[in-house]
Every structure is written in C-alpha cells, then in structure tokens.
Amino acid sequence: MNPVQARQLIKETFTQAFDKVRFRTFAINLLNHVNEGKTFERDNPYLKEAFRAHVHRFERLGTYTSPDAEKVDVLMSI
Secondary structure, rough: OOHHHHHHHHHHHHHHOOOHHHHHHHHHHHOEEEOOOOEEEEEEHHHHHHHOOOOOOEEOOOEEEEEEEEEEEEEEEO
16 A cells, blocks of 8 residues: 555544444554454453443454564454
C-alpha cells in the first residue's frame, strides 16, 4: 500500500461511524500476517471483571504474530 492509499484508508476508517468491514481492512493492512483462522465473539460473562463496565461484547478478528514471534489479538468491541 502506498502512502496515498494509507492516508485514504485511515481517513475512511476513522472519520465515519464505526464499520466492522472498514476496521478489518484497516487492521489487516496495518499488520502484516494476521491469522484470521480462529475468530470468535464473546459476551459479558467471558470478560475480565475490569472490562465489564465498558465492554459488553467483543470479537476477535485474528491474531498478529510479530517478526519476534510475539502474538497479539486484533479485537473490536461490538
């Protein structure tokens, strides 16, 4: 993705109402090699107590693995 496309993607993602498809496109383009094989949704009973007042449901879009083999989940609150 070139710089013009990147700026356009950021503008489309963050200047409009939240849209799952736009956010997924942004995350996949931001992070190389997102594994989308184990997506899931969870609701309140599965959330840690510290997050329950702010997050009612969340969805894992995938897992990013860094070049140093560190993993982080790509999540969104829904």
